[in-house]
Amino acid sequence: MSLTIAIPKGRLGTQAIEIFKRAGLGECIDEKSRKLVFEDKKRNLKFILLKNSDVITYVENGVADIGISGKDMVMESGGDVFELYKMNIGKCKMSVAGIKGKKIFKDDTILKVATKFPETAKKYFRGRGQRIKTIKLNGSIELAPILGLSDVIVDLVETGNTLKANGLEVFEDMYQISAMIISNKISYKFKRKEIKEIIELIRREEENGKDN
């Protein structure tokens, strides 16, 4: 039975492809070419390269059986997929950050939160009992508190250098993020053995990678 695997383009995808290749999968993928579909005839696999935020859409709708997507995207989209395996790549934190030293907010005010992840932010702050207004941005989130658009930001933080360079600091870490292998729920029923086999190969490869 053939499997279709959705891989995100960009840095995460490059890392993922490397691991897949080391595990003996997707030899056929050539990132430098402009092609978006690659077939591994020997293993009966089809790889499709997508924008990272689209991976979950393709998987949820069953066009791809499995895919690689950041946990941040999975949480934000609320997509109905299985989150089968947490990979060792794409690791960072989703955090609340703001202007250094300005950590106190009156509890009767509505906190203005600028973020790429409004749904995740809403869910998180609901759990904390803090009322918020989300402001959806698509980039340069760090600017929002500096220019007075928002009180805080919710964003992915890897090293914290970007925050520091802009006079911001992390107030609170919300979630650990990493790349996940996700699967379409129905594909998993029909192709469970094949899917588990792929995950096992990736898992083993990552374990070996750790030792070296």
Place this chain on the structure above:
Amino acid sequence: MRFLNIEDEMKYFQRMFLLRKEIENFLYNEGFMNIEPSIFEGYDEFISVNSRIDKKTTVKILDSNKDILILAPDITTGIINKFMPRWEYGLKLKIFYYGKTYKYNGTGIKENREMGVEILGEKNENTDQDTLNVANRILNKYSENYLIEIGSSKFLKGIISACSFKKEDYHNILDFLYSKNKQELREYLEKLPYKEPMRTLYNILELEGSYEEITYQLKDMYLNDLAREGLEELKAIDSCMKNITDKIIYDLSLVSELSYYDGIIFRGYIEGSNKAIIKGGRYDSFTEQYGYKVPAIGFTVELDELSKILYREDV
């Protein structure tokens, strides 16, 4: 490119009509009686018995008494509401219905055509199997590549309630099961104070596959009476369904959106479709809130999805 014209639309309606009639005839000949479901439900009543349903997706209406009603997101609840207050001891009902369910899906109200089967008041060693058999015959009629997935809410309840989680933990854990997120489930459990039943929960996502595979995995795991009862029910089913073993998979972490299930839960899938075609299970304890426990089992058939995959090559 041409868009839907009247001719195509009529074709679609005729197919739906025939499909519906075909299944209705089959069920009627199997001894099921037809009823016509109501489309309104009380909002509070519905939410109180279906705690896992997403409240945002219900379609609310105000009636003149300012009571909040919803358009039925599920038909079984309404049938039980209708019959249970007047139930007579010893009564047995095998019913089927055709109806529509309503949910908000983000862009608007989604209408869904459903056919359903309920067996009320009967529970002997064959009832579960008979119900699965009817489901199996419907799937088998329309495709060779189908699967029936069976879980046990008794097993799951037995293990989870023995852990006596706080409400928040309970919901988070169900979410991990729902998304089969093994690593995060384990990390989460490791942070909680250890209780013995958590050993089984820790490995629950491995409990899928054939009945033999599951019993093999279950060796040395913690079990209690309720969990064992659930497994016994699956064992009985497995021994009766030997002729279609390749069509059956068990999944002991199967969580249903509707929380009233109490025994076996099952789903039917046809390859190529991105939705379950059949969904059902036993829900005895659901009837209990009306004063007495009446055995009840049933399932629904997603007609829209079924017709979509039957005729997809034409489109």
